[in-house]
Amino acid sequence: MKLFTFFLVAVATMAGLVAIIAAAQGHADGGPAPIFVTEIPHGYRDWKWISSAHEAGKLNSLGAVLGNDVAINSYREGKLPFPDGTIIAALHYRNVPSEENNKVFGQAQSFVPGPPTNIQFMVKDSKKYAATGGWGFAHFADDKPGDVAFMKTCFPCHEKAKATDLVFTRYAP
Amino acid sequence: MKLFTFFLVAVATMAGLVAIIAAAQGHADGGPAPIFVTEIPHGYRDWKWISSAHEAGKLNSLGAVLGNDVAINSYREGKLPFPDGTIIAALHYRNVPSEENNKVFGQAQSFVPGPPTNIQFMVKDSKKYAATGGWGFAHFADDKPGDVAFMKTCFPCHEKAKATDLVFTRYAP
Numbered sequence: 001m002k003l004f005t006f007f008l009v010a011v012a013t014m015a016g017l018v019a020i021i022a023a024a025q026g027h028a029d030g031g032p033a034p035i036f037v038t039e040i041p042h043g044y045r046d047w048k049w050i051s052s053a054h055e056a057g058k059l060n061s062l063g064a065v066l067g068n069d070v071a072i073n074s075y076r077e078g079k080l081p082f083p084d085g086t087i088i089a090a091l092h093y094r095n096v097p098s099e100e101n102n103k104v105f106g107q108a109q110s111f112v113p114g115p116p117t118n119i120q121f122m123v124k125d126s127k128k129y130a131a132t133g134g135w136g137f138a139h140f141a142d143d144k145p146g147d148v149a150f151m152k153t154c155f156p157c158h159e160k161a162k163a164t165d166l167v168f169t170r171y172a173p
Numbered sequence: 174m175k176l177f178t179f180f181l182v183a184v185a186t187m188a189g190l191v192a193i194i195a196a197a198q199g200h201a202d203g204g205p206a207p208i209f210v211t212e213i214p215h216g217y218r219d220w221k222w223i224s225s226a227h228e229a230g231k232l233n234s235l236g237a238v239l240g241n242d243v244a245i246n247s248y249r250e251g252k253l254p255f256p257d258g259t260i261i262a263a264l265h266y267r268n269v270p271s272e273e274n275n276k277v278f279g280q281a282q283s284f285v286p287g288p289p290t291n292i293q294f295m296v297k298d299s300k301k302y303a304a305t306g307g308w309g310f311a312h313f314a315d316d317k318p319g320d321v322a323f324m325k326t327c328f329p330c331h332e333k334a335k336a337t338d339l340v341f342t343r344y345a346p
Contacts, residue, residue, distance in 0.1 A: 048218075052225040052237045054268070057282040064225045064237060064345070093345060095227070101341055104333045109230040113345040160277045168274055172237070172266060172286040 035131065036151040037123050037138035041068075044089040044121070048072045051172040054095060054111075062095035062113050065169045070124075075171040081134070082165050086124035090169070092117045117141065122158075122167065133159060133166050208304065209324040210296050210311035214241075217262040217294070221245045224345040227268060227284075235268035235286050238342045243297075248344040254307070255338050259297035263342070265290045290314065295331075295340065306332060306339050 047066035055061040067075065070085040082088075093113030101110035121138035123129070129136040137154035139146035158166040220239035228234040240248065243258040255261075266286030274283035291314040299307035310327035312319035331339040 046221055049220075049222040049237050049239060051286055052227075052235055054225075054227050054235060054284040055282050056284065057280065059282065062225055062227060064222050066222060091345070098341075100334075104330060104341070107230065109228050109232065111227040111229065112343070113224055116346055157277060161273075168271075168277070170285070172264070173289055 035129075035136075036145075036154070037121055037136040038145050040119070040138070040140055040143070041087050041089070041121055041123065044068075044087070044119070045091075047087075047089060049172075050075060050088070051169050053090070053169065056095075060095045061092045061117060062111060063090060063092040065090050080165045082124050082167065084124050084126055084134075086122075088122045088167065088169070090120040092119065135166055207301065207309065209318070209327070210294060210309040211318050213292070213311070213313055213316065214260050214262070214294055214296065217241075217260070217292075218264075220260075220262060222345075223248060223261070224342050226263070226342065229268075233268045234265045234290060235284060236263060236265040238263050253338045255297050255340065257297050257299055257307075259295075261295045261340060261342070263293040265292065308339055 044066060047068050050065040050067045050071070052064050053061070054063075066089045068085075068087045070083060071088050074080075074082045074086060094115050094117055095111050096114030097108060098110040098112045101112070102108045118139055118141040120140075121136075123136040123138065124134055125136060126134035132155040135155070135158065137151060137158070139151065139154070145151075155166075158168070161168050164170075217239060220241050223238040223240045223244070225237050226234070227236075239262045241258075241260045243256060244261050247253075247255050247259060267288050267290055268284050269287030270281060271283040271285045274285070275281045291312055293313075294309075294311035296302070296309040296311065297307055298309060302309040305328040308328070308331065310324060310331070312324065312327070318324075328339075331341070334341050337343075
């Protein structure tokens with residue numbers, strides 16, 4: 001009897017672990033909904049420009065936000081929420097001075113994208129990503145997705161931009 | 174006779190003025206080559222993203238550089254000089270802090286494009302713009318082209334980037 005109890009507990013623990021891992025990886029069939037995107041959306045480097053962004057401080061980042069056609073149309077029409085099929089890409093680079101430009105300007109003023117740091121995506125699928133506001137989040141550094149702990153930080157932060165459907169970036173005219 | 178001389182001088186003066194205005198506007202038929210572009214290239218806001226740029230100091234600018242397909246292909250193939258038909262657009266905005274983003278980050282670190290300041294173009298036509306390295310330069314603020322004195326400053330500065338066919342901006346991977 002004791003052995004049987006141990007067996008039951010072991011099975012339950014295993015099942016629990018499998019469920020946690022599946023939920024974390026977003027690969028559960030019929031299990032919890034996936035919480036993030038693990039594949040780089042195709043052709044994003046050809047998408048249209050939404051805006052640029054510079055983060056000073058520790059991030060020290062300079063980059064651009066691009067959108068697929070669904071994203072661009074939605075931005076231009078000023079319609080919220082973004083429809084399913086929207087994908088927004090944030091391309092981040094180290095913010096570095098351009099020695100070449102500064103020489104021409106005669107002073108240190110010019111900053112350009114240096115080495116790429118990461119690419120992030122927001123993919124709208126209101127059913128698949130219902131648990132995270134309809135958005136699947138993605139982060140890739142050296143083509144590798146962010147780990148589970150990191151990916152869990154996306155939604156709580158973006159949730160603060162509720163008025164603009166969890167999207168921080170505005171369209172630059 | 175005196176009247177006739179006056180008439181001749183007047184005609185010569187008028188002709189001279191017309192020639193100066195035509196050269197300045199780049200509309201001279203068979204006259205001096207046009208030195209700059211006076212029409213905003215069609216559809217530039219839909220072009221692909223080449224890179225972002227931040228100019229600190231007096232310019233205090235944040236923006237993006239976009240290119241038509243000829244430009245993008247040339248950048249990606251790494252071929253110089255850029256072929257005729259290349260158009261490169263620089264969209265400039267005032268570099269402003271994003272109060273909204275800073276609230277979420279909990280510190281002042283986020284900068285975004287504010288009000289548009291100007292749009293600049295480089296149009297490659299090695300015959301038409303032979304006098305300025307094959308490039309026609311354009312600058313528009315509030316849809317109005319820059320004045321002649323201002324436009325004359327483009328080429329001498331861009332000429333310093335001879336190694337990259339007068340183009341400062343590099344393609345961000």
